[in-house]
Amino acid sequence: MKTWSAWLAALVFAMAVGAVALSPAGVMAQVAAAVGSASPGDAHYVGSAACQTCHQDIFARWSKTRMANVVRDPKQHPDAIIPDLSKPDPLVTFTAKDIAFVYGSAWKQRYFHKVGDDYYPYPVQWDITNRKWAPYHVPDQGGDWWAKFYPDPKGDNSGRPTGPLCDGCHSVDYDIRTKAVAEWNVGCEACHGPGSAHAAHPAQVSILNPARQDYVSANDTCIRCHSQGQPLNNPIAGKFYDWPVGYHAGLKLSDFWRLEDHK
Incomplete structure (x- = not known):
């Protein structure tokens, strides 16, 4: 039985010699049918290493x-910690061994530690420029909208899970139930959606590409995190989220996220 890629090659050859007459849209429909279960909608996350x-x-x-x-x-990555933690500072109450993750490397760097199955930022950051x-510490009142829902009377961020x-x-496919991720970072x-189908059957129809989407869908991919807003269904499972839970590339962001009014 021919693989779908062999079928595609045969189709292209037939078109070249005039045996098959299809419009570009017809070709894509035929390819999509050949790929079958390799369509983006049936895919799962495999991590960026699979793309390499x-x-x-x-x-x-x-x-x-x-x-x-x-x-x-x-x-x-031992080199990830920028400041020299061996030098004492009254603001720093932790050691390198306490740090689960560092966040940032250009303007500021923050430090997360793990408590239970979640992460919390220490109440200090390294100013890289200076x-x-x-x-x-984000104040409980007058700061971000979510602060009042995560009161932090000690001022140590112990009430502020990441x-x-x-x-x-800051991850791919964060699961709010298990708190597991496909991978950390962007x-x-x-931006391209789950990639297992594309990894198994490389073709344009088996992966999303913002460059080939309409401008709203393409911008949704970035706006979901580069904007201020709230999920439409907050609170979700008893918690208030500051990112569009349930959205992934290819979906309609407005079904999940309400932008704040421009100030």
Whole structure:
């Protein structure tokens, strides 16, 4: 039995010699039918490493971007911690061994530790430009909209888990039930959608590409995290989220997310 790729090659040859007459839309429909279960809608997440084999140059460029390196595990990347933690500072009450993730590498760097099955930021950040420590705490009132729903009377961020407030935009496929991710950071599938079908059967019809989407759908892919708003269904399972739970590339963002009025 021919593979779908062999079938496609035969179709293209037949068109070239005039044996088959199809419009471009007809060709895509035939290809989609040939791919079958390899359509994007049936796919699951496989991680950016699965893209590397066929897209080596793109993967190499992406892997050096900040989007690929905002959240880093210092146990895997000891160089991720920028300041020298051996130098005492009254604001710093933790050691490198306490840090589960570092966040940021350009203007500021924050430090997360794990409590139970969630992560929490320490109440301090490193000012990279001025090379000094500074407090980090969003006030309960007068700051971000979500702060009042996560009161933090101690001022140490112990009431501010990153799961509902951060992790959906700094990972791929964050699961609010299990708190598991396909991968941390903005990987390939954050913009192209689940990639298992494309990895198994590489073709345009088996993956989303914002460059081939209409301008609303393409912009939704970025606006979901580069905007201020709230999920339409907040609270979700008893928690208030600061990212569009349930949305992924290819869906309609307005079904999940309400933008705040411009101020």
